Amino acid sequence: xxxxSIILKDISFSYKKDLVxxxxxxxxxxxxxxxxxxxxxAGKTTTIRIILGLLKxxxxxxxxxxxxxxxxKYANIGALIExxxxxxxLNANDNLKIFTNYLRIKNSDRIIKETLEIVGLQNSSKKNxxxxxxxxxxxLGIAIALIGEKDLYILxxxxxxxxxxxxxxxKSLIKRLQEDxxxxxxxxxxxxxxxxxxxxxxxxxxxxEIIRExxxxxxxxKHGLSKTMFYTGNISDKKDLLVKEGFQINTNNxxxxxxxxxxxxAQTARFLMNHDIxxxxxxxxxxxxxxxxxxxxx
Amino acid sequence: MNLMYLENEFIKxxxxxxxxxxxxxxxxxxxxxxxxxxxxxxxTSKLTVDAQCLEFYSGLYNFLGFFLQVICIYIPAAIFQxxxxxxxxxxxxxQPANTNNxxxxxVLISLILLVIFIVMINTFIFxxxxxxxxxxxxxxxxxxxxxxxxxxxxxxxxxxxxxxxxIIIKNNLxxxxxxxxxxxxxxxxxxxKYTYFWPYSAVRLIIYSDWGKGYLSTxxxxxxxxxxxxxxxxxxxGMLFFKKVLR
Numbered sequence: 001x002x003x004x005s006i007i008l009k010d011i012s013f014s015y016k017k018d019l020v021x022x023x024x025x026x027x028x029x030x031x032x033x034x035x036x037x038x039x040x041x042a043g044k045t046t047t048i049r050i051i052l053g054l055l056k057x058x059x060x061x062x063x064x065x066x067x068x069x070x071x072x073k074y075a076n077i078g079a080l081i082e083x084x085x086x087x088x089x090l091n092a093n094d095n096l097k098i099f100t101n102y103l104r105i106k107n108s109d110r111i112i113k114e115t116l117e118i119v120g121l122q123n124s125s126k127k128n129x130x131x132x133x134x135x136x137x138x139x140l141g142i143a144i145a146l147i148g149e150k151d152l153y154i155l156x157x158x159x160x161x162x163x164x165x166x167x168x169x170x171k172s173l174i175k176r177l178q179e180d181x182x183x184x185x186x187x188x189x190x191x192x193x194x195x196x197x198x199x200x201x202x203x204x205x206x207x208x209e210i211i212r213e214x215x216x217x218x219x220x221x222k223h224g225l226s227k228t229m230f231y232t233g234n235i236s237d238k239k240d241l242l243v244k245e246g247f248q249i250n251t252n253n254x255x256x257x258x259x260x261x262x263x264x265x266a267q268t269a270r271f272l273m274n275h276d277i278x279x280x281x282x283x284x285x286x287x288x289x290x291x292x293x294x295x296x297x298x
Numbered sequence: 299m300n301l302m303y304l305e306n307e308f309i310k311x312x313x314x315x316x317x318x319x320x321x322x323x324x325x326x327x328x329x330x331x332x333x334x335x336x337x338x339x340x341x342t343s344k345l346t347v348d349a350q351c352l353e354f355y356s357g358l359y360n361f362l363g364f365f366l367q368v369i370c371i372y373i374p375a376a377i378f379q380x381x382x383x384x385x386x387x388x389x390x391x392x393q394p395a396n397t398n399n400x401x402x403x404x405v406l407i408s409l410i411l412l413v414i415f416i417v418m419i420n421t422f423i424f425x426x427x428x429x430x431x432x433x434x435x436x437x438x439x440x441x442x443x444x445x446x447x448x449x450x451x452x453x454x455x456x457x458x459x460x461x462x463x464x465i466i467i468k469n470n471l472x473x474x475x476x477x478x479x480x481x482x483x484x485x486x487x488x489x490x491k492y493t494y495f496w497p498y499s500a501v502r503l504i505i506y507s508d509w510g511k512g513y514l515s516t517x518x519x520x521x522x523x524x525x526x527x528x529x530x531x532x533x534x535x536g537m538l539f540f541k542k543v544l545r
Contacts, residue, residue: 049545082385097309
């Protein structure tokens with residue numbers, strides 16, 4: 001079996017005459033949390049709909065958990081698409097019952113109870129969903145996605161409308177799904193700090209193209225603007241050597257170098273000391289996803 | 299098709315206004331007509347009891363003709379409104395089931411509701427008719443079955459047409475307005491050679507047939523055949539557009 005849970009190869013999609021997706025290549029590794037980032041209209045939702053089999057691409061191949069083309073809906077995916085699909089005149093139990101029935105789960109009461117406990121709605125299960133707050137609706141939407149033993153979850157803006165404690169709960173739930181249950185998660189969110197905290201892999205989509213896709217660490221280091229800065233003694237006589245080693249010399253006692261890893265920092269520090277350069281202070285200025293996003297999309 | 303899917307359709311209808319509309323319509327029509335008959339018509343009528351009884355049932359069914367058409371328009375609109383309001387089509391289409399099954403379910407639940415309505419209204423008609431005339435046997439049972447079967451077939455064609463309309467226009471209010479226009483046109487059309495071409499006329503042609511004779515008039519037969527053709531055509535069209543439009 002492939003190591004990737006989702007593989008999109010050269011996927012293009014056009015809506016009427018507009019080419020919305022252009023040769024998208026996307027790989028979501030098994031047991032990873034993949035964050036798909038992009039501004040509104042970049043093609044995130046279209047990509048998700050294609051993965052779920054709701055839209056048919058004009059070219060390219062899709063494989064989800066080994067299922068292709070018309071079999072995508074049998075790929076065991078739990079999804080929260082845009083706003084949660086909820087029947088407001090029914091209570092949470094009935095809403096979940098509908099989806100356990102679609103999955104042909106018999107004697108579903110226990111599963112419904114457990115799922116409601118996971119999302120923290122066990123005490124409101126008998127209330128009509130119409131009386132729920134936005135956050136509670138979002139949680140129930142996630143509960144619908146969680147129903148059944150799914151291998152892959154696709155969550156589009158799962159923390160929309162949640163209060164801070166709700167966001168923390170959902171974030172830890174997503175983490176738990178991956179760490180404790182070995183699930184794969186494809187997450188779309190505009191909240192970059194959230195993606196940075198929970199995702200292991202990130203893909204940037206812009207104007208219907210995946211412009212970067214890598215593990216989060218690689219994205220933050222390779223494509224990022226992270227720097228290690230050294231406040232040192234006077235280096236005016238060693239400038240040539242330092243430039244040759246890849247340092248940027250800011251002033252006579254401030255050096256900086258692109259951040260690669262902690263080990264690399266240790267090596268760099270050793271190099272400076274071996275060349276009789278005193279280090280007074282070392283500051284790691286790690287770039288954030290927000291910095292990278294601003295660079296990529298401006 | 300799995301029975302659990304059908305159970306879903308009934309769960310979705312929980313707390314729906316549709317049940318109230320069906321119950322009230324099927325109850326109020328016979329009650330209203332019975333009261334009018336008892337206080338206004340019966341005291342002045344010079345007909346025999348048997349003839350009065352026939353007139354009464356005929357009056358009730360005529361009244362039903364209009365309301366049945368309204369119910370046929372309302373049922374698919376209410377069913378589709380539940381999904382539209384819940385924004386649930388996408389979530390349904392990603393479930394591991396054939397998409398056509400979801401379409402068949404919508405049609406099936408509409409048919410079930412229509413039959414429930416016909417059964418309820420007949421029950422109330424015969425209860426109140428029985429109370430008024432102390433007998434329901436003036437109309438032979440086979441005629442009642444034939445009449446109601448024909449009513450269901452013709453009414454079902456309107457349900458199917460409106461299922462299709464709700465799929466393509468995705469607006470239940472607009473589909474109801476179109477339906478009402480259809481009914482008004484059917485009321486304006488004088489019963490003639492080509493009335494049966496208008497889908498909304500079929501129910502009325504069936505009801506207006508002289509049921510005292512126990513068989514269908516020629517326009518009613520044409521109306522019945524047309525209703526079957528309309529049902530088949532719009533059923534196929536609905537199936538073709540179902541996923542394409544709603545996803």
